[in-house]
Structure formats: structure tokens, C-alpha cells
Amino acid sequence: MESEINILVVEDDNDINTLLCDIIRNSGYRPQPAFSGTEAVLYLEKRSWDMVLLDLMLPGMSGEELLEKISEQLPVPVMIISAKSEQQTKIEALRTGADDYITKPFDIEEVSARIDSHLRRYRRMNQTLHIKELNYKDIRINTESQIVVVNEKEILFTAREYAILTLLLSSPKKVFTKANLFESVWNEKYYGDDNTISVHMSNLRSKLSKANPHEDYIETVWGVGYKLKT
Amino acid sequence: MESEINILVVEDDNDINTLLCDIIRNSGYRPQPAFSGTEAVLYLEKRSWDMVLLDLMLPGMSGEELLEKISEQLPVPVMIISAKSEQQTKIEALRTGADDYITKPFDIEEVSARIDSHLRRYRRMNQTLHIKELNYKDIRINTESQIVVVNEKEILFTAREYAILTLLLSSPKKVFTKANLFESVWNEKYYGDDNTISVHMSNLRSKLSKANPHEDYIETVWGVGYKLKT
DNA sequence: GACTTTCTTAAGACTTTTCTTAACTCTTTT
DNA sequence: AAAAGAGTTAAGAAAAGTCTTAAGAAAGTC
Known part of the structure; x- marks a missing residue:
């Protein structure tokens, strides 16, 4: 990419x-x-x-x-x-x-x-220079090395998954609409009626919960989009 | 001071x-x-x-x-x-x-x-940074003499190969994107769609594995770039 | 100027990711 | 309870990214 x-x-x-x-x-x-x-x-x-x-x-x-x-x-x-x-x-x-x-x-x-x-x-x-660290709960992302550590375990994400995750972590309180995500991660306009994002979210959540089954990271905001659980 | x-x-x-x-x-x-x-x-x-x-x-x-x-x-x-x-x-x-x-x-x-x-x-x-010695696994680079020793054997690298290798060794955990490499090693803007780097990586890997067939040094990070194996 | 080394380009094979679709389930809202 | 929105799963197809090889171009050397 x-x-x-x-x-x-x-x-x-x-x-x-x-x-x-x-x-x-x-x-x-x-x-x-x-x-x-x-x-x-x-x-x-x-x-x-x-x-x-x-x-x-x-x-x-x-x-x-x-x-x-x-x-x-x-x-x-x-x-x-x-x-x-x-x-x-x-x-x-x-x-x-x-x-x-x-x-x-x-x-x-x-x-x-x-x-x-x-x-x-x-x-x-x-x-x-400029090594940024993104943190949220027990997720730690080093944007230099692109290493993501969840619950002390290093998890491998695909480029898309990584992009979605860093976007969420970059504004922990923000609710991202599907259009938001599409424009940031895919750099394309969103025309609705597409469950590509749902699928990616599903995969993301499953990788995350595999690393830490006791924690829940991504919250669905009904009719709007997604955000990190507060 | x-x-x-x-x-x-x-x-x-x-x-x-x-x-x-x-x-x-x-x-x-x-x-x-x-x-x-x-x-x-x-x-x-x-x-x-x-x-x-x-x-x-x-x-x-x-x-x-x-x-x-x-x-x-x-x-x-x-x-x-x-x-x-x-x-x-x-x-x-x-x-x-x-x-x-x-x-x-x-x-x-x-x-x-x-x-x-x-x-x-x-x-x-x-x-x-006045780093004189770079080390990683059994690779030793003396940046003054530009001598690279792998598995106790001295290996000759070309100028580009040497530049890539020292860059990787300078930040052992970092994932270098192709753009990163291009800008540091070639000092040119990267427009994507270019497999020059792939070729150099291939040559680098083959020289390294010739020196030590049991070790694997460079890892491909899909969709991102390259890094040293942790 | 000829020779050698190194770099770049190109093409094809190969690998992994991403997309799409679809059927089915679950959850929230009305 | 019905309807609408969202989630999950799986599988095949498509796209994207990578590896390797070989040959020509460029650069450096004697």
C-alpha cells in the first residue's frame, strides 16, 4: 500500500x-x-x-x-x-x-x-526520530516498528487491520462512521451498502479477543459506527 | 556542556x-x-x-x-x-x-x-551518532572500515547492499518501508511500483544465507516493508 | 578504451491479503 | 413481534505485493 x-x-x-x-x-x-x-x-x-x-x-x-x-x-x-x-x-x-x-x-x-x-x-x-506510541488498555502500538502488543503478546495484523486499529487508537473517544473509516483507511468515497468493514471489524475483534479473551475493545455505536470502549 | x-x-x-x-x-x-x-x-x-x-x-x-x-x-x-x-x-x-x-x-x-x-x-x-560497531545476531559491522563479518566470515557487500544492511542494523526492531529505504539509501523520492529493492533484498539474503545457512536475518512484513527478524 | 563490477529493469511465478458474496444469526429499535 | 441494522462465517475470486532470474545499462577500474 x-x-x-x-x-x-x-x-x-x-x-x-x-x-x-x-x-x-x-x-x-x-x-x-x-x-x-x-x-x-x-x-x-x-x-x-x-x-x-x-x-x-x-x-x-x-x-x-x-x-x-x-x-x-x-x-x-x-x-x-x-x-x-x-x-x-x-x-x-x-x-x-x-x-x-x-x-x-x-x-x-x-x-x-x-x-x-x-x-x-x-x-x-x-x-x-519521531517514534510514536499509541496506547489503549493493554494494547500498545509502536508506530515505528509497527509492532502491536496486546496483553503482552505480539499480534500480527494485516496492513488494513493495522490501519483501522491505529486510526481508532489515534482518537480513543471519537466515534468513527463507516464513511470515516472508508475515507481514512481506503482513501475512497463510501457509498454505503457494504459489509467489507463489518468483515474487517469482525476479524480485528477476533484477533484481539484471541490475545485477551477477558477484554472487549471495540464498541459498536448503533446506526453510527465504531469507537473504542471507554 | x-x-x-x-x-x-x-x-x-x-x-x-x-x-x-x-x-x-x-x-x-x-x-x-x-x-x-x-x-x-x-x-x-x-x-x-x-x-x-x-x-x-x-x-x-x-x-x-x-x-x-x-x-x-x-x-x-x-x-x-x-x-x-x-x-x-x-x-x-x-x-x-x-x-x-x-x-x-x-x-x-x-x-x-x-x-x-x-x-x-x-x-x-x-x-x-558516532556508532562504530553495529551488531545483530552473528553479523558484525565496523562502520569505519566497512568490514562486515557474518558467522566469523568476512563478507563483501556492494555499496547499496552495505547501505541497506547498516540501515536495518541501525534500528533492529523497526520496519522499514520501501519508501524509507529508497529515501535513505538512494536519496530519492519513491514513486512505488519498483522492484529494485526486492532485487537487492534478494541478493542480500542470498549472500547472508551463504555465510550462515542456518540463520535467517531479514523478514518481509507484508504490505509494509522489511525488518530484521526478532 | 576495454574490462569488471554493480545496478536497474523486466517478466513470470508465486504468495498473501483483501474483496465479495451469501446465508444465517444476533441485537436493538419501533 | 416485526423490522432494521449489525455480526459472523466461509469460500472462491481478484488484487496486491513479493521473489527470483536473467540480461542489458551504467558506473567504476585499470
Whole structure:
């Protein structure tokens, strides 16, 4: 299964946003447009990102404010793309936590090359550092080694099962609808009327209960979806 | 004790070199001037660096040539500082492995801010681990001499094979995806659908099992990648 | 420039996972 | 109790991922 690179594009101008998204798509990554700071925050909370392109002049929450928020809380590289060409603004942004700053109008090829450059280096770093541990009850997942330990026993899951499980553990309180799951794990639209997920859930539960028959991990929320048992 | 940050400044113009060194010194880092590509190579071989500032127009070995050499062999971030302002040059440099590109005449504050920005993000990674011996089961690798001993026998591996093997041994529990391997060993983006890695793995395994037929070292993790057998 | 080694590409065989379907059961809601 | 939603199981088919081999391309060496 191919791992996607996700890039958030925060830019209120529709044309520029579309252009940036096209550049990203042409490089083989997956862009997500956001047209305001507040919208960007929602996306940033929803999932993890490999990079953020950020305009400084935004409606509502300013770009600077958002930049500060991101650099304090998230390890994601941020590239500012702004019409503000004053040195002072540029320097402030870089000092606040931006990883790059380019001014409009920009050269398409250069933006593309810079995105690649940052990702290249950042991914290398991510590989050796950034070990995340996911825990829930007696389930321990090391996202680096992809080893899942349940009740002190190492359990082997298929790639899909692993994806579902880590998704659930990443937001222990959230109820995931079937559409949610389909879009996250399969990266496809969900058209309902499909028990593929049921089958996978069934297999997941059976592997889990084999490891620990006394515990119950996944809860069905009737008419909605699934969540971890609280 | 705080460890010093060392930055190599490759620039043939004496005044500019001095200026850059001053900027670096004022930021609390330790600069090392080099006035030609060949001189830079000597410094690069002598010790490890946290960052390299590089002019493209150099006597003897060109900056482009040096950049290529560095990005192939070393994980250090490189910032190009050049009078060449053509987009094509800039893009080529970024694609070759440069982490940033600024044109002369440059703004002192901006250079300073950009250096800090790169160091901030990549500093931890650059704390080059000085591992001299890698061990796993009956495999012993001396990373200085690059000699690999398996089951008391010295085995010769090709450069790629050696790179893959040391990567695996560096994190014995980690599952390396193909993208991981490609980015570390080849220093290139992975677009999937490529069995080069499979072939190298096959060759690696066959060499290893020739040295010790009773042992099994590399495990395939389906749908994910490879790891060392636990 | 010829020789050697190493790397990459391609093709086919092979393995494992995933999907789909279907029949049947269980649970909750109305 | 009936209806709707959800769960389980199993089996075959399809898809995805991997392994191996061999030959040509590229790189490095003398």
C-alpha cells in the first residue's frame, strides 16, 4: 500500500490556492485546500500533515497567529507564501518558526522544488526520530516498528487491520462512521451498502479477543459506527 | 556542556566569506571559512558539520559539483548563497539536494534567520551518532572500515547492499518501508511500483544465507516493508 | 578504451491479503 | 413481534505485493 504525502494549503485567494494545489498534485502529493485560518485549524486537528503552505494575509485568524500556533504545537514544516515582501515580516516569520518564505508572485517550478527539498529532508529526519506510541488498555502500538502488543503478546495484523486499529487508537473517544473509516483507511468515497468493514471489524475483534479473551475493545455505536470502549 | 554548532562557509570572495562568518559567530555558532571546493572537501572529510553555506561560483571544483557530492554522501543541510539569480540554476540546486537558495546581495538578518530556521529543524538529526560497531545476531559491522563479518566470515557487500544492511542494523526492531529505504539509501523520492529493492533484498539474503545457512536475518512484513527478524 | 563490477529493469511465478458474496444469526429499535 | 441494522462465517475470486532470474545499462577500474 502506498503511503500518501499530505500537504495543507492555507490561502484565501481561490485562484492561487488552486494553483498551489495543482503544483502539489503534479509532484505526486495530496493537497488539501483551506481558505481561512480557522478552517486550517480544523484540518490540523483532524489528522497529521507532512507540510503546510501558508499565506500570511487571511480572513479571521491571521497567518502569523496560525504560524505561531503550529510551530508551538506541531512538528510539521511550514512554508510561507506571501505577498508581503518586507524584510522585517520575512525575518519575523522565519524566527517564529517558518521553514521557508517565498514572496508572490512566485515561480511555479521553484515552489515545487522547495516543497520537494523540505519533504526530502524532513522525511529523513522523521525516519530516525519521531517514534510514536499509541496506547489503549493493554494494547500498545509502536508506530515505528509497527509492532502491536496486546496483553503482552505480539499480534500480527494485516496492513488494513493495522490501519483501522491505529486510526481508532489515534482518537480513543471519537466515534468513527463507516464513511470515516472508508475515507481514512481506503482513501475512497463510501457509498454505503457494504459489509467489507463489518468483515474487517469482525476479524480485528477476533484477533484481539484471541490475545485477551477477558477484554472487549471495540464498541459498536448503533446506526453510527465504531469507537473504542471507554 | 553545550555542544558547539559548526558551520562550514564555502565562498571564494574574502569579504563575503568574512561577512558570513561574522553573521554565524554573532548567532552563537562556530564558522569555518573555506575558499575553494577542494578545501571544503578536506574539511567535510575531517569532521561532521551542522550546516554548510555554499557559493556556486568557486575556483577549481564548482559549487554544483560539490553540492552533488555532499548531498549524496552526507546528511548535512546545505544553503546556497549565490550571485546566480536565474530560476533554472536555483531549481537545479534545490533538486540536487540544496535545502535553501538565496541570492546575492543578501540581507544579513534574513541569512541569519534562515540559518537559525534550518538548524532549529534539523539540529537534532545532525547530532551524528558516532556508532562504530553495529551488531545483530552473528553479523558484525565496523562502520569505519566497512568490514562486515557474518558467522566469523568476512563478507563483501556492494555499496547499496552495505547501505541497506547498516540501515536495518541501525534500528533492529523497526520496519522499514520501501519508501524509507529508497529515501535513505538512494536519496530519492519513491514513486512505488519498483522492484529494485526486492532485487537487492534478494541478493542480500542470498549472500547472508551463504555465510550462515542456518540463520535467517531479514523478514518481509507484508504490505509494509522489511525488518530484521526478532 | 576495454574490462569488471554493480545496478536497474523486466517478466513470470508465486504468495498473501483483501474483496465479495451469501446465508444465517444476533441485537436493538419501533 | 416485526423490522432494521449489525455480526459472523466461509469460500472462491481478484488484487496486491513479493521473489527470483536473467540480461542489458551504467558506473567504476585499470
